[in-house]
Each structure stands twice: as C-alpha cells, then as structure tokens.
Amino acid sequence: MILLFSGLFIVLKNRVSARVRYLTWLVLLVSLIFPFRPRFGQGLVTIEHGQNLATSAARGVSQTGTEVATGQPSLWELFLGLPWVELFLLVWLAGFLVVIGRAIFAYVKFRNLLKRWGNPIADARILANFQAIKAEFGIQKSIRLFHYPQVSSPMLFGLRNPIILLPAIDYTDEELDLIFEHELTHYRHRDIYVNLLVLLVKAAHWFNPIVAFACKEVQEAAESYCDHSVLHERDQAYRSFYGETIITMIHKSQQPILLSSCFYSNKFNLKRRIIGIMDSRLPKPSLAILVTFVTSCALIFSGSIFVVAMSETQLYQAQEATFTQEDAIQISLRDQSLEASAVTDVHASDQGDYYLIEFSHEETLYRVQVDKASRSITKIEKETLKLVAESSSSSTSTSSSQASQTVSEMSSQPTIASTTQTVTTSNQPQTTVSTPASTSSQSTPTPTPIPPVEEPDTDDVEDTETEDVED
Template sequence: MKLLNTLFEITIYSAVLFAAVTGFKLAFKNKLSPALHFTLWFLVIARLCIPMTIESGFHLFTVEQEKPLVQQQIPEASAFDAPTPAAMREAAPSEALHSEASAPVQEPLPAADSPKPVFTIASADALIALWVAGMAFRAAALLFGERRLHLAMAHNTLPTDARTRDIYDACCAEFGIAHKLPLQSMAGIYSPALTVSLKPMILLPANITDTLTDAQLACALRHELTHYRRRDHLLMLLLRLLTCVYWFNPIVWLMKRELMKDMETACDSAVTARLNGTERREYAMTLLALFSQPCRANSVLGMALSSAEKDAERRVRGVFGAHRSKVPVKILAALLSALLLACCFTTACQPT
C-alpha cells in the first residue's frame, strides 16, 4: 500500500515538474543556452530518483476540519413541578438509591473520518504484481536489444584504417584522453555512435571515410568524445533504469525523448564553443552530411531521431547560437528551480 502511494505521489510531482520545465523552456526558448536547456531536465530526474518527500516545517495549504457541536439539553423546571421541602425529604433516600441508575449515559462521540488510502488493500496486490511484471518486461526488452547489438557487433565489425586511427589519436590527444576508448567500424550503421554501457566504445559506419572529409570525420569523433567526457552514456543508463521502474508513467518517456534532443544540442554546443567561424561551418556541414544519409532515421551522431529535417535545423541553429545564457535568464532559472524544489520535493504543498 505504501509503495503504491509513493509511486502515485512521485508520478504527480514528476508531471508538475515536467510541465513547469517545458513551459519555462518554451517561454525563454531562444534566450537559454543549450547547456541550460539540458540541465533543467535534471529536476525531473532527481524527483524520479528520490523515493521520498522531505517533511517541511510549513504548509502552504491548510484544510480546516469541521468539529461536531454537541449541545446538552437541560429541561427547565416549572414552578408547578417544584417539590415541597417535605416531599424532598421523603424522596431523598429513594432518589439517592436510583440516582446512578437513572442518570443518562453519554455515548462517546464518533471519531472523525480518517483519510482513506489512495489504493485499497483488495487492489494493492494486483497493482504491485502488474508493476513488477511491467518492470520485468521492460528489463527483458532492454536485455534483448543489448544482446542483438552485441551479436551485430560480433558479425559486422571491421578494423579501422590507418587514416581513421590517426585522426582518432589526434582527437584523443586534443581532449587529453589517456585511456582511449575502443574504436571499431561496423556495417549496418549510418552515423558514429557511443555505445550505452559501463565500458563504452565508439562505432563508426564502415563507409564513413567515403562520405566524410578528414575535417568532418574529426568533427564526428570530437562529438562522440565529448559525450564520453560529459558521461552522457551513464545518464542514458540511468534513463533506461527509470523507464524500467516508471514504465507506466508517460512523463518519463516524454522527458527521455526531449532530454535526448537537448543532450545532443548541448554536446554540439560544447564541441563548437572552442571553434572559430570556419570550423563551426565545417561542423554544421558534418551534421548535414550525416542527416542526408539514406537511412538517417536510424542514427545521427548517436541519436535515433524522428522528423530529421526539423532536428537537423535545430542542431545547426544550436551550433551558431549563443553558448551561454544571459544573467537575468540564469537568475530566473535559479528561482524556478528553488520554487520547484520547495513545492515538489517537500510536503510544503500538501494540505494539512
């Protein structure tokens, strides 16, 4: 019962956070840097990862409970019913004997209705069983996909040529990466990609040297190495775990899709922040070359995307856009974060 109530509470809070973050991003769409667009989603991720709500010392809403009023009616004695002193003396012994028996017994007041749980005991076991079954199904689907990837890598990987290895070594030296990630060429993919694993590797299309120039290949490798330095592969593992636990929550799936888009744009911005205008144009040409592949919907620089034309336009705009948010926008984002932390991570908004 407590588990279901906790899941229900986190689902409501995550919906509020998703709506607030989405609204803020739309209101200041062109004034937020790609990094800030990406960072705001961590409010939703934090709420999904914390299985408890912190008790606050104050509550914004107070519900007053109605108290039953009990009035005791006392009969008024009339002048005609008043006993005489003699009658009072004669009746005193008998009244004393029967005073306790004749006294009215006051029944206890009915207790106030206690708050009813969100889920009844009858349905709790069935819902928990359904939740566990959904987690098992989602985990099995992820394991099956991972198994297919490993089988494809075992049968379709090819050794990289000397030209590609030289460019890769230069990019690793540029990023200061001493322990280089494994680099393999693979048939059947159409864009470079960083695998989602605790031990990631970079996969390149088998024909990438035929479609990209040396400068464009260096841009693609810088993009994947930036993903690795930012630990985006670990974040993707966390998102997969969250989709297992909250498979029933549509907010998790929507947040994952939007976060992945912002992750790619933030990675593009991080790569091009140190480049000059000519190098940025070369990077944009690399994006367009990869998006123009016949099967571009499969993967574009590690991202499986829909509506490729719109995504290509958004990412190219991100390359040439502002890499930092202005101070007033940062202040507004900080105030929004503080407000959401107080309202959605504590019991401040829960009525008492």
C-alpha cells in the first residue's frame, strides 16, 4: 500500500490536494502502529501455518535416508528446535530500543546544547515581525525566539514549550515573514506530534526499509501541506520568492531531531516540492474523493487478503484448550433441558478425547459423553433407580429359631430395581445396550413359612410370622 500510494501521488502530482495527501500518509502511518483489520470471508490468499519446523525437517531427513539414530538428533534438528519466536522477539525489541534510545539521546544532547549556546532574541524588529505574524494566525500560545549558531536553517523545537530557532545570520523583513509563517503553520498543523508518531513507527518497523521510506514521505507531505497553507492566497511573484528562499535553506538543512520541524528534503522530493509551490492551479475535488475512498477500502479489506490457516492439530488443540469441563456440564444439562439447581451429584472427568459427565435428577442417573473437538454429545446413558419394596419384621423374641431370624433379616432389606438406557448420537457408530429391569422375584427367593415351635409353657411362646415379599 505504501508503494501504491507513493506511485499514485507521483502520477497525479498536484491534482490531489496537499491536505489529502498528508492525511492519507497519516492514516497509513497510524495503521502501522495498530495493525488490526476486519476480516471478511476466507481470504484471497491462504497461508498454511501448521506443522512444526523440526517435524518437517525430520520428515525430510527420513525421506533422504540420512535419518540419525533415535535419541541422537542432528545439528539441523537442534537448530530448527531452537525457540525462534522468542529469539526474533528479542532481536526486534533490541532494534526498537536502539532506535528510540538514539532519538532520545539526540534530543537530550540538542536540548543541553541549546541551553548552553542558545540566546533569546532581543531584536525589536524581529520580535515585532514575529508578534504580527502570531496575531495574524490567531496563536495565543507563548512561543519564544532564540538565536542558536548550531542550526543551519530555521526550525521549530519543543512540545510543551515550543521555541523557534534562527541561525545567527541576518534576514530581511520579507525572509523573516516567510520563516515565521512557515514555522507557525507547522505549529498550527501539530507537526511536532506527527514527528513523534513517525519516530514510533520507524522504531516498531526498523527492519522494514519500505516503512522508512513512508516516514520520509510523511515528512515531505507535511512540508508540502505547510507550503500550500502559506501560499494558497499568494500571487506568482510571492511563490517565486518563497521557492527561492526554500532552495537557499534546503542545501544546508539538517536532519530533523525529535520534536522538531525544519526545512529538509532530498533532491527528488525538493523537485516535487518546488513544482507544487509554483503550481497555482486548484486541485480536483473528484480526485481527492477517489483517493479517500481507495484508502478507506484498502485499509478495511487488507485484512481479508492474506489469512493464516492453522493445521487440524493446532485447531484441535486450540479448541481443546478453551473447552473446559464446566462447558461440557452446561452442554449436557442444556441437552436434557435441566437446570443446574435441579440436579445433584455432578461429576466431570477427562477421558482423553471426551469429557464424561455424570449427574442425578430425581430417580435417574445420567452419564453423558461430550466430544472435545466437536463440542457435541456423542453418547448418553440413563440409569433409573426405583425403590421397589421395603419391609421390616419386628422380632424381639430371644427364643425364635435361627431360620426365623434369617428370614427376618432378608425381608428387612430394600430391593432396588435398576434400568439402564443408552442413547447414542449420530456422530458415533450406533450401539444399543439395554439391560432389562431386574425384579426382586428374580434376585430374592420367597422364603417358605416356618411353623411356630411349641414349648411346654404356652405363655412364653411366640409365633413367628413371615410376610410375603411383593414384587
């Protein structure tokens, strides 16, 4: 996109307004700091991002017949197995800190030299011209004027307390008016903040020469926008004078310092700038609208061109990492139309490829298998526990027979009937497991009544009664 817009502006020249060109570069610069784009569809170009480098290298070595013995990886495998992401991140961070550190060092050094060698301007003629231009621009901010012999061209310096620096040379009144108009226009356009943005972009993309080229284009666009703001109501004679003054200052201009603006340009951009200064034709609004539309579409849809696709293994691992046992419990309850408050004895266990969820509702025990990859239920088992009968026999006689006590103990235990129902979803091969309900008549035989034992004393005799057990 940087190369596209640079070529577009070279072809269109001054038919697109300087303001639109400047704002277009600013938007591109901001997009490099916040590289987030909406994504529509599957993308025009899909980049497969799947298998590990070491795995690919091992496969290639195996195919060529030079695979090393197990447990003794080759140097190439060890090289590919290094934490390259962390290493590249450290290299990038080192470059970022170097660029930022150099800019801060240059700024601090320049400020210290300014404190030592800079002198406030006390010339009444210069101050009068400056105050007149400030009043014309409607600027209320206090901006100081300094003579500083270390600069070769006028410049605006500082963010909170801006200062206009002038070389220790004599200027005519016309040149002073031009310089003050130019630098105060930079102040009105907030170009100091733009230079700070340029520094951040350049530091974040220090490895990319195209971004460095874009940063220079932004600064040149700022100068062109400044020239246009100064000259939009001027005649051709003043434009010629302005261009000649710019040329005399450009050849001895220095590279911009952090939080400063000055006359700077290379030969190619200087030629374009002078052509723009001398071109008094009005730009075409239709081209400005077209450039704005193309810029917006390019930024919005650029995220839909290249799409990085994960492999099936990575996709499964990513889904598994975000799919918890609590999510599986919620899916199981929602499938049975149950609320969490209506179930008891909730248990979840990890079975590898699926979660096994167990819970009870009223007289039914549920066992649900939830697949991790598809996040769907693959199997449901329902076991119904029904209390069939409970009978107890009250026998307090110490003289009753052993057989009678046995029957009494058997009849005092509750009988449980268990019914298991298995439901298999269509995602898995259908298997049906059905266990018929077992009754107490099958598990507990009916005892034979035992006649009472007669004793000599009829008062101490108790009859032992046996109750029939009902199914």
